[in-house]
Amino acid sequence: DTFSAVCKIQGLVKTEKGLFTAFKEYIKAEELLNNDVPGDVEKFSQNIHSKVKHTRADAEYCGNPINAFHIMSRFVNEWRPMFEQLFCETCLIFNTFSELNSTVAQLEQKIYGFPIERDLKSVSVSILRLWPFYRLDVKDLADGIIRDTKTDRLELSEMFYIAKVAEEQGMYYEEIIWLNRMLELTLSSDRDKEEIEQFIICKKLARAYFSYGMPWKSLDVLSECLRLEPDNLKLERDREWYQRKVDMLDDSQWQVTLKPKNYSETHHAQFEVYTKLCNGDELRTPAEKSKLKCFLKPSKIPYLRGKEEVLNYDPRLSMFHDVISEGEMMDVKRLGEQKLERSQHLSDSGQKIVDESYRISQTGWIADEEHTLINKLSRRIELLTGLALQQKPLHSDCEKLQVLNYGVGGMYEPHTDYFGNPLGAPPIPSDPAELRGTGDRIATWLYYLSDVKFGGSTVYPYLRIQVPVTKGSAAFWYNLKRNGSPDIKTLHAACPVLLGSKWVSNKWIREGGQMFNRPCGLHVDETDYPVN
Numbered sequence: 001d002t003f004s005a006v007c008k009i010q011g012l013v014k015t016e017k018g019l020f021t022a023f024k025e026y027i028k029a030e031e032l033l034n035n036d037v038p039g040d041v042e043k044f045s046q047n048i049h050s051k052v053k054h055t056r057a058d059a060e061y062c063g064n065p066i067n068a069f070h071i072m073s074r075f076v077n078e079w080r081p082m083f084e085q086l087f088c089e090t091c092l093i094f095n096t097f098s099e100l101n102s103t104v105a106q107l108e109q110k111i112y113g114f115p116i117e118r119d120l121k122s123v124s125v126s127i128l129r130l131w132p133f134y135r136l137d138v139k140d141l142a143d144g145i146i147r148d149t150k151t152d153r154l155e156l157s158e159m160f161y162i163a164k165v166a167e168e169q170g171m172y173y174e175e176i177i178w179l180n181r182m183l184e185l186t187l188s189s190d191r192d193k194e195e196i197e198q199f200i201i202c203k204k205l206a207r208a209y210f211s212y213g214m215p216w217k218s219l220d221v222l223s224e225c226l227r228l229e230p231d232n233l234k235l236e237r238d239r240e241w242y243q244r245k246v247d248m249l250d251d252s253q254w255q256v257t258l259k260p261k262n263y264s265e266t267h268h269a270q271f272e273v274y275t276k277l278c279n280g281d282e283l284r285t286p287a288e289k290s291k292l293k294c295f296l297k298p299s300k301i302p303y304l305r306g307k308e309e310v311l312n313y314d315p316r317l318s319m320f321h322d323v324i325s326e327g328e329m330m331d332v333k334r335l336g337e338q339k340l341e342r343s344q345h346l347s348d349s350g351q352k353i354v355d356e357s358y359r360i361s362q363t364g365w366i367a368d369e370e371h372t373l374i375n376k377l378s379r380r381i382e383l384l385t386g387l388a389l390q391q392k393p394l395h396s397d398c399e400k401l402q403v404l405n406y407g408v409g410g411m412y413e414p415h416t417d418y419f420g421n422p423l424g425a426p427p428i429p430s431d432p433a434e435l436r437g438t439g440d441r442i443a444t445w446l447y448y449l450s451d452v453k454f455g456g457s458t459v460y461p462y463l464r465i466q467v468p469v470t471k472g473s474a475a476f477w478y479n480l481k482r483n484g485s486p487d488i489k490t491l492h493a494a495c496p497v498l499l500g501s502k503w504v505s506n507k508w509i510r511e512g513g514q515m516f517n518r519p520c521g522l523h524v525d526e527t528d529y530p531v532n
């Protein structure tokens with residue numbers, strides 16, 4: 001799919017420019033042949049031209065959820081119906097049409113299919129989720145404003161679509177807020193009221209209040225709308241229907257009030273801390289922070305020192321600054337991009353699954369032997385951490401390099417990188433041969449290959465730490481204690497990306513090869529470094 005990686009949306013923009021050129025050539029050719037080009041085709045061409053012209057293929061533009069929605073919506077609601085209208089099998093014998101048809105087919109093949117309704121729905125759900133998570137204002141979103149950026153506003157028809165998705169998902173609170181804003185907009189002067197008739201919004205809003213459990217609010221909405229359109233029989237009929245519902249209510253049912261979902265009821269226990277950290281709230285005291293240090297960490301070779309910033313001692317969590325160059329990052333992204341596929345994660349029963357409410361990104365895996373650069377990056381981690389990272393056909397020290405690009409609202413909900421399969425336990429059947437019997441993921445090295453404008457931090461709820469996405473740096477931590485047992489305090493999450501295209505690359509280091517590099521301590525609870 002397209003929505004789960006911003007780089008795929010960038011590809012979509014380039015594809016659209018190609019589509020537009022092919023379409024223009026088709027119209028020109030038809031005109032040269034003196035064939036009639038239907039009025040709606042001309043109109044479509046002009047309309048889409050103004051939109052395509054200022055759409056950009058860069059990460060900043062495509063990493064804006066509103067732009068992503070606009071782009072996706074054009075494919076689903078404008079390009080596809082237009083081609084369906086134009087397409088006819090007998091036309092394929094005419095040169096002009098068959099040329100257009102084959103260009104479109106080629107473009108579609110290059111990106112493995114144009115986006116479909118499901119992509120647009122997923123983008124809508126992401127927008128609906130980002131809104132409360134980052135405390136955004138629907139008024140701003142409708143005007144195309146996210147934090148300090150401004151883009152093309154959401155049209156009423158687009159907002160209506162998003163509200164419909166909210167309804168389908170049972171997100172009635174969100175639906176009510178969006179429809180209320182739409183109603184306000186239809187009353188103001190600068191919106192095209194023809195686009196969606198006001199009474200349709202009224203009916204939908206009344207329905208949403210009813211679904212939420214507040215039919216008396218449905219009555220209020222309809223009465224207000226009937227004041228503006230007193231002769232609308234459809235509204236009148238609805239009003240009577242809700243009146244009957246209200247008459248049937250018993251006292252307890254009047255208690256419902258409109259309020260955002262209490263997330264702690266529906267989400268995991270760390271949700272509140274996770275949200276706060278993602279929003280940049282500082283949760284550690286100055287006293288806690290005063291113990292932290294930065295220093296130049298010597299490596300095995302004299303001229304290489306790591307700029308290490310310690311963020312936590314137990315478990316050890318550090319940032320290494322300036323560990324990968326601009327050129328190297330470009331190459332890793334280029335190599336990774338060719339391999340990206342929808343990210344999966346392990347379900348409770350150990351199955352690999354795709355779950356949109358848990359992880360939104362695309363992943364590619366690259367082995368050291370595939371490229372000298374990838375090998376070099378492993379050697380660098382080896383030097384800076386003192387751990388072994390040899391990739392071998394059997395009993396590998398680490399996994400391949402994983403390259404990740406996040407999508408619209410892309411995130412990875414709180415999880416641990418270890419999976420509870422210690423050295424000596426029967427291997428996980430889905431593990432590739434080289435990782436059998438190599439134990440659990442003792443440590444994680446996470447290269448940050450991009451910056452993002454807002455969101456996307458890596459956060460550790462138990463440690464109350466937020467690591468911002470910092471291009472050229474890497475986060476490093478031990479998932480297992482020195483005695484080999486998993487450390488739940490390493491629980492972490494990738495916050496939803498609000499604006500931008502987030503690229504990271506992780507290296508998971510296995511337990512097996514580290515016997516002499518990170519031995520057990522003298523007593524069972526020994527930590528890596530004493531706090532001093």
Ligand SMILES: O=C(O)CCC(=O)C(=O)O
Pocket residue numbers: 412417446456457458492493494495504506
């Ligand atoms: O992207 C991030 O910030 C974290 C990624 C992560 O935790 C993972 O891929 O396991």
Ligand SMILES: [Fe+2]
Pocket residue numbers: 415416417492
């Ligand atoms: Fe992780």
